[in-house]
Amino acid sequence: MGVVTPADRELDALAAEAAPFARLAMVEDVLNLARANSLWPLTFGLACCAIEMMAAGASRYDLDRFGAGVFRPSPRQADLMILAGTISRKMAPVIRTLWDQMPAPKWAISMGGCTISGGPFKYPGEYAISEGAEKFMPIDVHVPGCPPRPEALIAGLLKLEEKIKRGRRFGRAG
Amino acid sequence: MDALGASVSAPTEHPFSGAAEARWVAPGRLVEASRVLREAGYFFESMTCVDRIAAHGVFELIYTFNRWEAASRVAFRVWAPATEPVPSISGVFGAANWNEREAWEFYGLAFSGHPNLTWLLLPEGTEFHPLLKSFTAPPASSYDDSLTAPPPPDDAHPPAHH
Numbered sequence: 093m094g095v096v097t098p099a100d101r102e103l104d105a106l107a108a109e110a111a112p113f114a115r116l117a118m119v120e121d122v123l124n125l126a127r128a129n130s131l132w133p134l135t136f137g138l139a140c141c142a143i144e145m146m147a148a149g150a151s152r153y154d155l156d157r158f159g160a161g162v163f164r165p166s167p168r169q170a171d172l173m174i175l176a177g178t179i180s181r182k183m184a185p186v187i188r189t190l191w192d193q194m195p196a197p198k199w200a201i202s203m204g205g206c207t208i209s210g211g212p213f214k215y216p217g218e219y220a221i222s223e224g225a226e227k228f229m230p231i232d233v234h235v236p237g238c239p240p241r242p243e244a245l246i247a248g249l250l251k252l253e254e255k256i257k258r259g260r261r262f263g264r265a266g
Numbered sequence: 267m268d269a270l271g272a273s274v275s276a277p278t279e280h281p282f283s284g285a286a287e288a289r290w291v292a293p294g295r296l297v298e299a300s301r302v303l304r305e306a307g308y309f310f311e312s313m314t315c316v317d318r319i320a321a322h323g324v325f326e327l328i329y330t331f332n333r334w335e336a337a338s339r340v341a342f343r344v345w346a347p348a349t350e351p352v353p354s355i356s357g358v359f360g361a362a363n364w365n366e367r368e369a370w371e372f373y374g375l376a377f378s379g380h381p382n383l384t385w386l387l388l389p390e391g392t393e394f395h396p397l398l399k400s401f402t403a404p405p406a407s408s409y410d411d412s413l414t415a416p417p418p419p420d421d422a423h424p425p426a427h428h
Contacts, residue, residue, distance in 0.1 A: 123424075181388075181389050182387065182388060182389045216403060217402055217403035219388075219394070219396045219403070220387075220388065220396070221405040
């Protein structure tokens with residue numbers, strides 16, 4: 093949440109008053125609509141979930157239908173990180189660096205059991221696998237499964253789009 | 267292979283072991299024996315390490331070499347005392363470099379003359395050897411140096427006032 097100034101409150105009150113009569117398409121509103129419908133994921137896969145992610149991006153499931161098929165080769169150009177697969181302790185600092193290199197606003201989807209909690213690799217004495225991505229970075233949407241089917245990833249993506257659109261300046265989305 | 271005459275041949279059956287010939291090689295003769303294979307046109311296939319400390323106080327190293335002819339895989343079996351470094355063969359077969367690093371980090375078995383004996387698969391600085399039979403769990407202090415850092419401030423979302 094940003095800082096709410098008295099001017100903001102006045103503006104909000106004015107907007108609430110005008111809402112029944114006028115639809116105020118504020119800049120942030122339009123921007124969020126654009127952001128939600130043109131998510132650019134970072135191109136990288138960690139393990140078997142990445143195969144499902146690739147299937148979701150290919151013609152049969154076609155992420156381009158949702159504007160999210162433009163996988164970027166650089167974190168500087170991406171605004172969505174899809175964590176697809178097992179995160180080893182060796183890889184975790186690398187992922188954290190990539191996340192820090194992405195410019196805000198940015199979002200993250202954790203795909204599959206491994207990135208949620210360590211999945212099948214969580215057991216006493218385990219020494220190599222990070223137990224969930226949320227140990228070192230914020231996650232917006234969790235997609236459970238081992239691995240989740242492409243439909244599940246698409247459902248997660250649509251949930252994220254909903255979340256982004258809810259960031260609108262006036263009122264809540266539907 | 268005749269040049270390896272001094273080493274002792276171990277019995278193998280190719281259909282079961284996949285190796286046409288297996289030889290016991292003393293650690294001290296390993297580099298020399300590898301060079302004989304190199305000159306005979308063999309390439310390095312793989313290396314396996316077995317923890318036999320409890321029974322014999324040694325690591326058993328199994329090196330396999332091959333060449334593009336039918337049924338010509340050769341295996342070297344080395345019993346290496348757990349406390350002494352094994353001579354590295356990465357100077358003869360460059361491909362052995364990573365296998366030796368892996369054996370070093372997972373078993374703590376040192377290789378003398380290795381150009382870059384450092385962590386390959388485990389995070390840098392790992393101080394335990396997880397494939398030893400005596401390994402049960404990593405020490406708690408070895409967990410998550412980088413991962414326990416607090417998550418970054420949530421700057422992911424544009425400000426929303428409602």
